[in-house]
Amino acid sequence: MLDEFIHEPRVAYFSMEIALRNEIPTYSGGLGVLAGDTVHSAADLALPLVAVSLVSRAGYFRQQIDAQGRQVEQAAMWEPATWAQPLGAKIAVSIEGRAVWIGAWLYVLEGHMGGRQPVLLLDTDLDENRDDDREITHFLYGGDDVYRFKQEIVLGIGGVRLLRALGFRVRQYHMNEGHSALLGLELLRRYVYPPEDLRPGEPPYDLPRVRALCNFTTHTPVEAGHDRFSYALVQRVLDNAADAESAQRSRPAAGEGFVDLATLKHLAGEDDLNMTRLALNLSEYVNGVAKRHAEISNTMFPGYRVHAVTNGVHPFTWTSAPFRALYDHYLPSWCHEPEQLMRADCCIPDAAIWEAHAQAKQMLVERVRAHTGVALHPEVPTLGFARRMTAYKRPDLLFADLERLQAIARQHPFQIVLAGKAHPRDENGKRLIERLHAQARALEGVVPVVYLPDYDMDIAQALVAGVDIWLNTPLRPYEASGTSGMKAALNGVPSLSVLDGWWIEGCIEGLTGWAVGDAAGTNGGDARALYDKLEQTVLPLYYGHAQDPGSWIRLMKGAISKNAAYFNSHRMMRRYATEAYIR
Ligand SMILES: *Cc1c(COP(=O)(O)O)cnc(C)c1O
Numbered sequence: 001m002l003d004e005f006i007h008e009p010r011v012a013y014f015s016m017e018i019a020l021r022n023e024i025p026t027y028s029g030g031l032g033v034l035a036g037d038t039v040h041s042a043a044d045l046a047l048p049l050v051a052v053s054l055v056s057r058a059g060y061f062r063q064q065i066d067a068q069g070r071q072v073e074q075a076a077m078w079e080p081a082t083w084a085q086p087l088g089a090k091i092a093v094s095i096e097g098r099a100v101w102i103g104a105w106l107y108v109l110e111g112h113m114g115g116r117q118p119v120l121l122l123d124t125d126l127d128e129n130r131d132d133d134r135e136i137t138h139f140l141y142g143g144d145d146v147y148r149f150k151q152e153i154v155l156g157i158g159g160v161r162l163l164r165a166l167g168f169r170v171r172q173y174h175m176n177e178g179h180s181a182l183l184g185l186e187l188l189r190r191y192v193y194p195p196e197d198l199r200p201g202e203p204p205y206d207l208p209r210v211r212a213l214c215n216f217t218t219h220t221p222v223e224a225g226h227d228r229f230s231y232a233l234v235q236r237v238l239d240n241a242a243d244a245e246s247a248q249r250s251r252p253a254a255g256e257g258f259v260d261l262a263t264l265k266h267l268a269g270e271d272d273l274n275m276t277r278l279a280l281n282l283s284e285y286v287n288g289v290a291k292r293h294a295e296i297s298n299t300m301f302p303g304y305r306v307h308a309v310t311n312g313v314h315p316f317t318w319t320s321a322p323f324r325a326l327y328d329h330y331l332p333s334w335c336h337e338p339e340q341l342m343r344a345d346c347c348i349p350d351a352a353i354w355e356a357h358a359q360a361k362q363m364l365v366e367r368v369r370a371h372t373g374v375a376l377h378p379e380v381p382t383l384g385f386a387r388r389m390t391a392y393k394r395p396d397l398l399f400a401d402l403e404r405l406q407a408i409a410r411q412h413p414f415q416i417v418l419a420g421k422a423h424p425r426d427e428n429g430k431r432l433i434e435r436l437h438a439q440a441r442a443l444e445g446v447v448p449v450v451y452l453p454d455y456d457m458d459i460a461q462a463l464v465a466g467v468d469i470w471l472n473t474p475l476r477p478y479e480a481s482g483t484s485g486m487k488a489a490l491n492g493v494p495s496l497s498v499l500d501g502w503w504i505e506g507c508i509e510g511l512t513g514w515a516v517g518d519a520a521g522t523n524g525g526d527a528r529a530l531y532d533k534l535e536q537t538v539l540p541l542y543y544g545h546a547q548d549p550g551s552w553i554r555l556m557k558g559a560i561s562k563n564a565a566y567f568n569s570h571r572m573m574r575r576y577a578t579e580a581y582i583r
Contacts, residue, residue: 001085001106002166005118009171010048011581013038014159014180016151017060017140018053020107020119022458024083025059025076028141028423029388030483031219033457034289034569035176037314037483039119041569043111044316044336047577050168052159052180054151055080055105055121056140063421063454069437071422071430075139080105084121090128091161094258095150097239100136101128102158104166112316113335120162122154141423149229149237152275156182160190172581174215175283178227178275182238184214184267184282185259203263207282215580216283218276218306220480221296222392227275231261234273280304285580289481290502296477307579310502311481312572315341315564318487320363320465322356341490341565345557350549353556357468357492364466368417374450376415381542383496384467384488386419386455389429392478395420396432398471399439400527406446408531412539415448416440417467419455460484465491469538472497473516473530475523479503485513489563492556496538498526506567511558514538 017032018039027033035051042049059076066072080086084105092099103126107119124136136150143151160183163170175181192204219225238258258264268278280286280301287307288294294308315338319327330348331340344353358378365376376382387393395418399405408414418436422429433451440449452459464470470488472479472495479501486502488495494513497503499521507515514537517529545552 001087002118002168004116005048005050006167006169008048009169010050011042011172011174012159012163012168012170013042013049013051013174013176014155014183015051015053015176016155016179017056018051018119019457020109021083022456023078024107025062025078025456026053026056026121026140027457028060028421030481031177033313033460034311034483037312037317037569038176038573039109039117040111040314040317041312041573043109043115043117044113045570045573045577046115047573049117050163050170051109051117051119052155052163053119053121054137054140054155055123055125056137057123057125058138058140058142060140061421061424065433065437065451065453069434069451071433073424080121080123083107084119087120087166089162089165090126091158091165093153093158093161094239095133095136095153096237098130098133099128100124100133100150100154101126102154102162104162120159120166122158122162124154145229145233146237148227149233152179152182152227153238156180156184157186159183160186170213172215173213174217174576174580175279176217177219177225178216178279181216181275181279181282184210184278185264187213187282188259188263203260205259205263210282211284214279214283215285215287215576216279217287217289217309218279218297219289220478221293221300222478228269229273229275231265231273234264235261276301285583287580290505292477292504293480293501309572309575309579310505310567311483311486312567312569313483313486313490314569315490318461318464319490320356320360320461322359323465323491326352326356336570338568338570339565342561344565345554345561348557350553350557353492353553354549357465357556360465360491361468362466364417364462367462367466368450368452371452372450374448376417376448376450381412381414381469381539382467383414383416383469383471384418384463384493385416385471385473386452386460386463387472387482387484389420389422389432390426391428391432392475393420394473394475394526396435396439397473397527397530399436399443401531402439402442404531406443408535408539409443409447411535412543413447414534414539415450417450417452417463419452419459419463421455460487464488464493467493468542469493470495470497470513472503473526474498474500476500476521486563486567489559489567492560494555494559496530496533502567506563508558508562510537511555512562513555513559 019036
């Protein structure tokens with residue numbers, strides 16, 4: 001079953017979450033979507049990758065919203081056998097002193113251009129395991145610290161062992177965020193100096209060799225995004241005493257525990273095990289996900305060199321059917337070479353762009369009607385805002401002054417479509433959703449606002465293509481990159497966004513969209529700046545379409561030719577290949 005994948009060495013791409021297709025709920029947001037787009041681009045570019053993630057049988061969660069606007073969560077159980085094949089191999093890791101067995105499902109990602117890439121979904125739900133251990137790979141971002149640490153042992157250590165047991169040859173490891181950093185510890189155990197090269201008192205690990213194999217992408221300047229575990233917890237859970245299996249294969253490390261504590265503290269921090277620090281120390285190549293984010297990461301982690309590889313989105317996946325048809329006709333090689341999209345501004349007729357967008361908008365209008373009963377107006381400008389509902393994303397910024405918003409709408413009518421899930425333990429995020437619903441009610445009759453429940457890839461695809469303006473208003477500098485605005489650009493939808501993350505690179509005022517607030521931006525004045533821009537620039541330009549159709553379409557073409565041509569995952573993967581994987 002694996003023959004076609006193990007004949008050549010591959011880059012092993014580790015991610016806690018991955019968005020493979022809408023039916024497989026193993027993702028929570030941008031990090032997982034990026035992982036999926038990475039594998040899709042690798043498939044289109046014939047770049048040999050093997051992705052490693054958890055099976056997350058209970059998914060992230062399915063969101064419903066009650067009459068008061070409160071989020072109701074349900075497990076999103078999925079059946080791996082529907083989409084993936086069970087692999088025979090099993091390996092064990094030691095957790096709390098007992099062997100926990102890990103198997104895997106093989107999901108073969110089939111690219112639309114015929115490329116195929118293997119994805120291993122690790123699974124502890126095996127007869128050999130105790131009941132609680134069988135649930136380690138069930139809940140994406142569920143449970144407490146101990147549960148999370150067990151998941152990270154399974155992902156990092158289990159993933160490396162299983163790759164070897166299955167016969168994969170790994171040319172490079174890539175950690176998509178710090179969750180998988182324990183993989184480096186397993187490599188340290190594997191690559192120890194021969195006894196004659198050991199220096200007295202020095203640990204036996206061949207750290208340079210491990211660093212040469214590892215790459216790390218950090219994803220967030222938000223503190224909670226960097227996992228930390230107390231060494232008391234680490235020592236209790238990660239103890240290799242019972243790890244007979246692996247002890248046979250590699251010489252046990254000096255000292256007690258998995259890797260001796262002194263070495264671990266040296267690599268992962270004195271006070272607690274910081275997964276980001278561990279990943280930084282074990283990786284020769286480190287990058288942030290946009291230029292600004294790399295700068296911030298360099299100040300957050302002095303002493304490390306953090307490169308910048310700005311994220312991108314997968315062209316085919318995020319382009320709506322009407323725009324796919326348009327690009328196929330006018331720029332036929334765009335799927336392999338999205339750089340071709342730079343010609344959209346001069347090579348695609350205005351009327352064809354407008355017609356493709358009208359179709360995408362109509363599809364969104366129908367979907368909204370089917371799901372919520374609300375009838376949006378196809379001719380009224382529509383603002384879209386959808387992403388994880390959490391404080392730094394400021395989904396409520398648009399609603400900061402309802403009077404002003406209504407005044408603007410009386411002059412230039414517009415409508416709003418929202419979507420997004422809050423993490424089940426993010427009380428703040430859930431209150432935001434409730435408040436958005438209250439504000440939507442307060443605007444009734446003046447500004448139509450719909451909230452689509454259960455935001456997922458499918459809804460994202462419809463939204464980024466079907467709205468007229470894509471809104472993003474994060475609190476600077478917390479939006480490391482942001483990718484939904486890039487998806488919008490592929491569909492000719494300009495962004496109206498705070499200058500943070502990718503938009504610092506993507507915004508050409510009046511050509512690809514508009515900035516909210518200034519570049520140096522104090523966050524405080526953003527609501528006012530947003531209203532001013534909507535009232536004085538964005539909406540008048542949209543309504544000017546009747547007299548001067550070219551001016552709005554110039555923006556749509558700017559979004560495609562300047563941004564979609566660049567902020568795509570093909571460019572991103574070509575950069576990882578040439579700058580990180582080959583070095
Ligand atoms: C693209 C996407 C995201 C990420 O959007 P951001 O703008 O980066 O926050 C989150 N969730 C889903 C379902 C997506 O498709």
